[in-house]
Amino acid sequence: MEFSEWYAEVLRDAEVMDVRYPVKGLYVWLPYGFEIRQRVIEKLRKRLRETGHKEVLFPTLIPETQLEKEAEHIAGFEDEVFWVTHGGLKEMDEKLALRPTSETAIYPMFALWIRSHADLPLKVFQIVNTFRYETKHTRPLIRMREITTFKEAHTAHATREEAEEQVREAFEIYSSFFEDLGIPYVASVRPEWDKFPGAEYTVAFDTVMPDGRALQIGTIHMLGQNFSKTFDVTFETEEGDQEYAHMTCYGVSDRVVASVIAIHGDEHGLVLPPDVAPYQVVIVPILKKGMREEILQRAREVKEELSEVARVKLDDRDMSPGRKFHYWELKGVPLRVEIGAREVEEDTAVVFRRDEMERETYSASELPDVVPELLDEMKKNLRERAWERFEKFMHRAESLEEVREFVGDGIVETGWCGSEECGRKLEEEVEGDVLGTPYPEEKGPEFDRCPVCGEPAEHTIRVAKTY
RNA sequence: GGGGCCGUGGGGUAGCCUGGUCUAUCCUUCCGGCUUUGGGGGCCGGAGACCCCGGUUCAAAUCCGGGCGGCCCCA
Numbered sequence: 001m002e003f004s005e006w007y008a009e010v011l012r013d014a015e016v017m018d019v020r021y022p023v024k025g026l027y028v029w030l031p032y033g034f035e036i037r038q039r040v041i042e043k044l045r046k047r048l049r050e051t052g053h054k055e056v057l058f059p060t061l062i063p064e065t066q067l068e069k070e071a072e073h074i075a076g077f078e079d080e081v082f083w084v085t086h087g088g089l090k091e092m093d094e095k096l097a098l099r100p101t102s103e104t105a106i107y108p109m110f111a112l113w114i115r116s117h118a119d120l121p122l123k124v125f126q127i128v129n130t131f132r133y134e135t136k137h138t139r140p141l142i143r144m145r146e147i148t149t150f151k152e153a154h155t156a157h158a159t160r161e162e163a164e165e166q167v168r169e170a171f172e173i174y175s176s177f178f179e180d181l182g183i184p185y186v187a188s189v190r191p192e193w194d195k196f197p198g199a200e201y202t203v204a205f206d207t208v209m210p211d212g213r214a215l216q217i218g219t220i221h222m223l224g225q226n227f228s229k230t231f232d233v234t235f236e237t238e239e240g241d242q243e244y245a246h247m248t249c250y251g252v253s254d255r256v257v258a259s260v261i262a263i264h265g266d267e268h269g270l271v272l273p274p275d276v277a278p279y280q281v282v283i284v285p286i287l288k289k290g291m292r293e294e295i296l297q298r299a300r301e302v303k304e305e306l307s308e309v310a311r312v313k314l315d316d317r318d319m320s321p322g323r324k325f326h327y328w329e330l331k332g333v334p335l336r337v338e339i340g341a342r343e344v345e346e347d348t349a350v351v352f353r354r355d356e357m358e359r360e361t362y363s364a365s366e367l368p369d370v371v372p373e374l375l376d377e378m379k380k381n382l383r384e385r386a387w388e389r390f391e392k393f394m395h396r397a398e399s400l401e402e403v404r405e406f407v408g409d410g411i412v413e414t415g416w417c418g419s420e421e422c423g424r425k426l427e428e429e430v431e432g433d434v435l436g437t438p439y440p441e442e443k444g445p446e447f448d449r450c451p452v453c454g455e456p457a458e459h460t461i462r463v464a465k466t467y
Numbered sequence: 468g469g470g471g472c473c474g475u476g477g478g479g480u481a482g483c484c485u486g487g488u489c490u491a492u493c494c495u496u497c498c499g500g501c502u503u504u505g506g507g508g509g510c511c512g513g514a515g516a517c518c519c520c521g522g523u524u525c526a527a528a529u530c531c532g533g534g535c536g537g538c539c540c541c542a
Contacts, residue, residue: 318503320503320506
């Protein structure tokens with residue numbers, strides 16, 4: 001089945017999102033999807049807090065003059081800004097933008113907050129919705145006009161070195177976050193022509209969707225002193241001089257959830273990593289005339305016991321077992337415990353693993369030990385499986401022909417002389433996008449030549465069809 | 468940016484070309500009841516739709532225009 005068709009069906013049938021909201025590019029989070037989202041958010045929130053980031057919440061609206069202060073920045077976004085122009089029936093004196101991103105909302109406040117070197121470093125984050133007037137193919141969680149879960153961090157530092165160090169910390173935070181969710185990725189320094197508007201450079205994380213197209217799932221921007229100069233973010237040094245702060249910002253969006261769904265899912269539906277699954281275990285009683293109460297009672301006991309070690313749901317709806325099996329498989333619940341007459345009599349339970357679609361019988365008493373082990377194993381298995389598939393999506397190419405051959409099937413690495421001209425020509429020739437050069441560092445010259453101009457390669461460059 | 472296709476109950480559809488018994492088909496879903504329960508069970512009963520605005524016409528799901536929404540292809 002086509003990936004996009006599969007994706008749409010899974011979002012609907014597993015009740016992640018309702019796409020029927022009558023505005024292009026806006027969608028509704030359903031309770032089940034919302035819980036997954038919450039758990040993903042918490043994973044990142046925890047990491048950010050542990051590394052000294054304080055959570056804040058800025059307004060959604062940004063005054064026009066403020067948004068347009070940084071010329072390069074606004075040039076990168078002006079085509080896609082939603083404007084609020086009226087208060088009731090009256091046109092407003094100054095238009096207000098629905099934030100496409102929050103730099104211009106936050107940094108003027110940084111300017112007020114930061115007085116001296118003692119106020120630095122300043123590290124904040126917020127989890128908010130942002131708006132972009134996308135003109136083409138919107139897709140739930142992948143390209144939306146309202147990004148609902150933008151987890152953005154902003155930092156200010158006294159020195160360039162500290163800001164560089166912050167970029168590395170952000171890289172570590174996101175790497176471990178994606179690792180934790182079993183999402184494979186590569187990190188690349190985006191080419192000059194595709195960096196964040198107003199940044200000195202951008203590091204981006206990309207994964208690959210099952211259809212072979214790359215998806216950007218996180219970005220880190222070294223802002224240098226660009227924004228601090230625009231918004232007058234200055235501090236007094238120990239020596240008593242006024243200096244501009246060195247800043248960074250980084251963010252991940254709803255696309256993380258899209259990746260979890262797309263990368264782990266299979267032909268039966270969602271396959272959720274245990275950490276983010278609303279239910280980790282579902283108990284399906286298999287009732288039999290004459291033993292109904294006994295079996296149900298047993299199921300309740302097992303639920304009690306397992307609730308100590310996992311999030312458990314007992315499905316006692318009046319439905320055939322087969323139907324329930326399909327229902328919970330579609331929803332990606334990691335483990336299913338089946339309890340019927342045989343299990344009651346033998347004091348056992350059948351445990352079904354969603355990732356491998358396999359059953360095994362355990363004695364009832366060992367369940368509380370087995371379940372956490374299986375959940376853990378499943379988490380590892382999902383990660384390994386995903387990385388294996390990802391490796392198959394990584395290609396190496398020496399010539400333009402070879403790049404072209406692989407470009408729809410994941411990420412292609414080739415040589416690059418380093419010129420923008422060749423980079424752009426490469427994109428044109430192979431009908432792909434340049435993702436950039438490897439980050440944190442290149443392993444050395446991996447390719448002899450730039451396939452465009454034939455000059456010696458200075459870098460490894462990555463190309464892919466992208467979302 | 469350019470081009471094409473499409474919009475009928477919650478989901479998927481027939482009907483549209485050739486306007487009229489359309490009181491709108493079938494599957495699924497949902498609700499109630501009985502019976503079932505080891506991989507999407509059966510029977511009975513019930514609920515639920517022509518995207519919006521305008522036009523043509525005696526008459527519009529059907530024809531025309533616009534809007535909104537969705538999908539696909541190319542740059």
